[in-house]
Amino acid sequence: MENRPLEYDYTVAKMFMLTTIALGIVGMLIGVILAFELAFPGINTILGSGLAEFTNFSRLRPLHTDSVIFGFTVSGIFATWYYVGQRVLKVSMAESSLLMFLGKLQFWLYVITVAAVVVSLLAGETTSKEYAEFEWPIDIAIVVVWVLFGVNMFGLIGLRREKSLYISVWYYIATFLGIAMLYLFNNMEVPTWLATSAAGETHIGDWFHSVSMYAGTNDALVQWWYGHNAVAFGFTVPIVAMIYYFLPKESGQAIYSYKLSLLSFWGLMFVYLWAGGHHLLYSTVPDWVQTMGSIFSVVLILPSWGSAINMLLTMKGEWQQVAASPLIKFMVLGSTFYMFSTLEGPIQAIKSVNAIAHFTDWIVGHVHDGVLGWVGFMIMAALYHMAPRVFKREIYSKSLMASQFWIQTLGVVLYFTSMWIAGITQGMMWRAHDEFGNLAYSFIDTVTVLHPYYAIRGVGGLLYLTGFLMFAYNIYKTMTAGKRLDSEPANASPMGA
Amino acid sequence: MFHWLEKHPFFFAVGVFAAIAFAGLVEIVPNFAQQSRPVIGTTPYSTLELAGRQVYIKNSCNACHSQLIRPFKSETDRYGHYSLSGEYAYDRPFLWGSKRTGPDLHRVGNYRTTDWHENHMKDPAAIVPGSIMPKYTWLYKNVTDIDTAFAEQLTDAQFFAVPYNKPVPMKDGSTKIVKLGKSVAEANAMALAEAKIVAKDMKDQDIKDAIASGKIPEIVALIAYLNSLK
Amino acid sequence: MNKLYLWGIIITAAMLGFTYLSVGTSKGGLNGDIVNTLAVTGAVVLVIITVFVVIKYVRQMQTDTADGELAEESWDNIGEYKNPVPFGWAVMFLGTMIWGMWYWVLGYPVNAYSQIGEYNEDVATHDAKFNAQYASITGDRLVEMGESVFLAECKVCHGLAADGIDGQAANLNVRIQDKSVKYVVEHGSNNHILGSEMPMPDRNGLFNANTGALISDSEIDEVAKFVSGGFKDEKSAGAKVFAGVCSSCHGMDGRGMEYVAPNIREFTPTLVTNVLNHGKKGAIGTMPAFDRLNAKQKEAVGAYITSLSK
Numbered sequence A: 001m002e003n004r005p006l007e008y009d010y011t012v013a014k015m016f017m018l019t020t021i022a023l024g025i026v027g028m029l030i031g032v033i034l035a036f037e038l039a040f041p042g043i044n045t046i047l048g049s050g051l052a053e054f055t056n057f058s059r060l061r062p063l064h065t066d067s068v069i070f071g072f073t074v075s076g077i078f079a080t081w082y083y084v085g086q087r088v089l090k091v092s093m094a095e096s097s098l099l100m101f102l103g104k105l106q107f108w109l110y111v112i113t114v115a116a117v118v119v120s121l122l123a124g125e126t127t128s129k130e131y132a133e134f135e136w137p138i139d140i141a142i143v144v145v146w147v148l149f150g151v152n153m154f155g156l157i158g159l160r161r162e163k164s165l166y167i168s169v170w171y172y173i174a175t176f177l178g179i180a181m182l183y184l185f186n187n188m189e190v191p192t193w194l195a196t197s198a199a200g201e202t203h204i205g206d207w208f209h210s211v212s213m214y215a216g217t218n219d220a221l222v223q224w225w226y227g228h229n230a231v232a233f234g235f236t237v238p239i240v241a242m243i244y245y246f247l248p249k250e251s252g253q254a255i256y257s258y259k260l261s262l263l264s265f266w267g268l269m270f271v272y273l274w275a276g277g278h279h280l281l282y283s284t285v286p287d288w289v290q291t292m293g294s295i296f297s298v299v300l301i302l303p304s305w306g307s308a309i310n311m312l313l314t315m316k317g318e319w320q321q322v323a324a325s326p327l328i329k330f331m332v333l334g335s336t337f338y339m340f341s342t343l344e345g346p347i348q349a350i351k352s353v354n355a356i357a358h359f360t361d362w363i364v365g366h367v368h369d370g371v372l373g374w375v376g377f378m379i380m381a382a383l384y385h386m387a388p389r390v391f392k393r394e395i396y397s398k399s400l401m402a403s404q405f406w407i408q409t410l411g412v413v414l415y416f417t418s419m420w421i422a423g424i425t426q427g428m429m430w431r432a433h434d435e436f437g438n439l440a441y442s443f444i445d446t447v448t449v450l451h452p453y454y455a456i457r458g459v460g461g462l463l464y465l466t467g468f469l470m471f472a473y474n475i476y477k478t479m480t481a482g483k484r485l486d487s488e489p490a491n492a493s494p495m496g497a
Numbered sequence B: 001m002f003h004w005l006e007k008h009p010f011f012f013a014v015g016v017f018a019a020i021a022f023a024g025l026v027e028i029v030p031n032f033a034q035q036s037r038p039v040i041g042t043t044p045y046s047t048l049e050l051a052g053r054q055v056y057i058k059n060s061c062n063a064c065h066s067q068l069i070r071p072f073k074s075e076t077d078r079y080g081h082y083s084l085s086g087e088y089a090y091d092r093p094f095l096w097g098s099k100r101t102g103p104d105l106h107r108v109g110n111y112r113t114t115d116w117h118e119n120h121m122k123d124p125a126a127i128v129p130g131s132i133m134p135k136y137t138w139l140y141k142n143v144t145d146i147d148t149a150f151a152e153q154l155t156d157a158q159f160f161a162v163p164y165n166k167p168v169p170m171k172d173g174s175t176k177i178v179k180l181g182k183s184v185a186e187a188n189a190m191a192l193a194e195a196k197i198v199a200k201d202m203k204d205q206d207i208k209d210a211i212a213s214g215k216i217p218e219i220v221a222l223i224a225y226l227n228s229l230k
Numbered sequence C: 001m002n003k004l005y006l007w008g009i010i011i012t013a014a015m016l017g018f019t020y021l022s023v024g025t026s027k028g029g030l031n032g033d034i035v036n037t038l039a040v041t042g043a044v045v046l047v048i049i050t051v052f053v054v055i056k057y058v059r060q061m062q063t064d065t066a067d068g069e070l071a072e073e074s075w076d077n078i079g080e081y082k083n084p085v086p087f088g089w090a091v092m093f094l095g096t097m098i099w100g101m102w103y104w105v106l107g108y109p110v111n112a113y114s115q116i117g118e119y120n121e122d123v124a125t126h127d128a129k130f131n132a133q134y135a136s137i138t139g140d141r142l143v144e145m146g147e148s149v150f151l152a153e154c155k156v157c158h159g160l161a162a163d164g165i166d167g168q169a170a171n172l173n174v175r176i177q178d179k180s181v182k183y184v185v186e187h188g189s190n191n192h193i194l195g196s197e198m199p200m201p202d203r204n205g206l207f208n209a210n211t212g213a214l215i216s217d218s219e220i221d222e223v224a225k226f227v228s229g230g231f232k233d234e235k236s237a238g239a240k241v242f243a244g245v246c247s248s249c250h251g252m253d254g255r256g257m258e259y260v261a262p263n264i265r266e267f268t269p270t271l272v273t274n275v276l277n278h279g280k281k282g283a284i285g286t287m288p289a290f291d292r293l294n295a296k297q298k299e300a301v302g303a304y305i306t307s308l309s310k
């Protein structure tokens, strides 16, 4: 058996590729709707005022964030794990029917959970905590899905033939542990039926309602310890796992420096968690927690940049590949956006800068140059690389991919530049006093100036969504109509015209 | 050592966990030890206010509105005294928000009124030209879920020692007691009594009729909550 | 110069220029505020560093070649060089740690820095500047100042033109509206408008000295018309009612009497200040009290409102 090449089994990976694309479309479509609702509030009643309860900005916003995070991104993480994991550990899912079963179980439970999330958010069932909106029954389902993911991960690791763990696996392990810890502690809540049954009454109100275990400032502290690190272990760590595999694999280059990988990884692990205080600057949490958040945010630049630089240096001398392959372009520009947002974040974490930036669209801009330019690009690149190998067909169209790249790049640029200007403008207007020492602007004055920027952002988002639809189409055509391959390409993915 | 860890996944995972768990302990535990205590004048939410708070959450008002006044001259000029930790002692969950698409609301009860909210929530742009806030017309029709609010109060009282039925010190030296219903029926009756007071300042005849027939539209609970933010 | 650097400069210049134009021509502006300056500097630094660092690595992609000693292992055919850590990166990493200590000990020293302390200083500085410059302004300047308060604080209810947005708040271009007068006369009033708890009796306490009877429905209509009309038609029935019922408190000319009843003929800064101190609930709705305005601001907005109905 050792002499035969391994036949990897991508069944589960394929399933999650599907949800990555489907939920990406849903999430980004809602994002575009949200963007236009702020520019043109009439759109709040897009399906008529009778349905406005479900289509207005505030009801849809959590649906956007949760479908892109827990839908698109998390699916992408699962899909890539079930692909990368087998290959760098040199073990096939087909070797263990138990793991195979658990993988499929994880997928179907995940789908059911997503459905429950959509229904409950549309109905307004939310606990209000950002990126942790769900009530406890859904929390439990999410924990089960996550545990199944962990069992699979450690199951595969247990069966591995490759003795030592590849860098990507470090990051996947960290993803699993980080999210598990954060999610559990942030979602501690007491279901109200516990109290009502003790009071001798049964079924008072909604059975799924709960009360947060933490109150006020403590609650905020736990929430942003979670919120910040959910970004870390959802938008950074697993995406770094992807780029460490897909960039060298697609380009055929060796990783530039093991030492840099090592220092970046452990640096990131240690430093990231301290930085959460930057979401609470000038709030009522103790000054020292805030100061800690600022300091560690700045220190965090280097472990973050370490990975990005390692990737850029891996491409040293390979400019012709960057120029020729849109797939590699996605990853190189992705690293660049990663560098941009991990410098922008620390700058926004400096107290005096945060005094302006916090609560404004500059933060939203920061979010999206990270998620669109880095997370989105990287997940799409990963799926493009996987497609020919899991479907055993050539990528349907290279030129489509190339136009997609430029359309989406323009989209990201429009998005973050408009939000950056909107945020700084509004932040300054909020602070402005006139010659008499009175506030210079009423709140609404600071809203109406943003109109053009909101419109530009909407256009940027629409371009990005268009690109994503091109991506979906390209993958679909690859699955169904791409030229068949009889052997797996070693690196550079084959693409049709 | 690192090479060794990379060959021993269990210890590798332990190492990662230690690295990431450490910061949380240092940052969060000390603050919990000195739990946020209510400042004088902070009272638990009445049933109707809490129901209004649930309406606020259900509609994710926190997506656009913060409830945290930072200690800057420009913010205290605009919204009033900067927020104090103890004022949030009964806030489960906290509702600070992270984006101010609309203004802060932590003390909106001081400078906006029932009738203003009534007009504004129905059609914000009609009152504030250029407003991008959605119209919340369904709040005028949907009936408030008082039962769930009452269940939440019971939970607060039982699990978190929130002082319902107990004298709470006020700023002027007096004390105030926020009552907790003894049964679902009593809680509903108390909420209705409170709703009548709010509705007296409202103009919409449908609202007045609904209240008269014993139903509390969500807007009434929401306004009771907004008025309590001081 | 290499084409890349040229592009870098163009991109940076374009972004900064665009930002400068939008932010600069917007109503915000730096205003000599250190926080504004720092934020903009941060944004500038962000673009410059990212663009030029990335260009540095792109140059290496174009001109350098990959080399170094390969590690023995490979994963799915991915190899790994044993190259050292880039020097600049390591230095910067150390640099940020040193900066962190500086920040911790000197920048925002944990033992001495308090954000509330900083706030108090800020307010003191602001107030000192404000008081020195404006404590004694009067006349048109005061009205101008009042207008600025009005636009920031009051227009959300009273409207840009202070017309009360279709009856949703008081129309401040006139002293008082017909329905408000009627309402007060019928129901009385207890709004602390005098700055004291002095109430105005309702119709059951309002005798018409001319007729010797309680005020009647038609008299209420008449007097309301007269008062809301600005005391113009001195020969009207309303004027007579006013003289008989109201003048004992509000004075013959309706300009009020200290400690007895407010001026209901025209706005005065004192009247407005009292409304701002105590709020007001009437026929139209509820006007909140405005504690967070200081005495000068209240006086100024009072002057502004007084000027509107003139």
Ligand code: HEM
Residues within 6 Å of the ligand: A130, A227, A231, A235, A236, A275, A278, A279, A297, A298, A300, A301, A304, A338, A341, A342, A343, A344, A345, A346, A348, A349, A350, A354, A357, A358, A359, A363, A366, A367, A369, A370, A371, A374, A375, B098
């Ligand atoms: C060195 C790394 C980073 C630091 C120090 C950092 C810092 C910050 C800061 C200071 C805020 C604003 C908090 C506020 O004032 O409201 C923020 C918000 C945010 N950042 Fe980052 N950031 C980093 C990297 C990233 C990356 C790579 C992403 C995504 C790919 C990201 C996603 C977000 C998100 C989603 C928020 C919004 C959180 C909210 O809902 O308020 N960040 N970050």
Ligand code: HEM
Residues within 6 Å of the ligand: A027, A028, A029, A031, A032, A033, A034, A035, A036, A061, A064, A065, A068, A069, A072, A073, A130, A361, A363, A364, A367, A368, A371, A372, A375, A376, A457, A458, A460, A461, A462, A464, A465, B063, B098, B099, B101
């Ligand atoms: C088509 C592309 C997208 C558009 C047009 C879009 C638009 C928006 C809008 C309008 C908001 C609300 C901002 C506000 O409250 O002012 C938002 C929030 C957010 N979006 Fe997107 N989005 C897009 C794609 C994505 C993707 C792909 C992700 C993640 C992978 C993402 C993650 C987020 C997050 C985390 C927030 C919350 C930010 C915060 O609270 O500060 N978005 N988005």
Ligand SMILES: [Ca+2]
Residues within 6 Å of the ligand: A127, A132, A133, A134, A135, A136, A139, A187, A189
């Ligand atoms: Ca939850």
Ligand SMILES: [Ca+2]
Residues within 6 Å of the ligand: A130, B098, B099
């Ligand atoms: Ca947010």
Ligand SMILES: [Cu+2]
Residues within 6 Å of the ligand: A227, A228, A229, A231, A275, A276, A278, A279
């Ligand atoms: Cu963060």
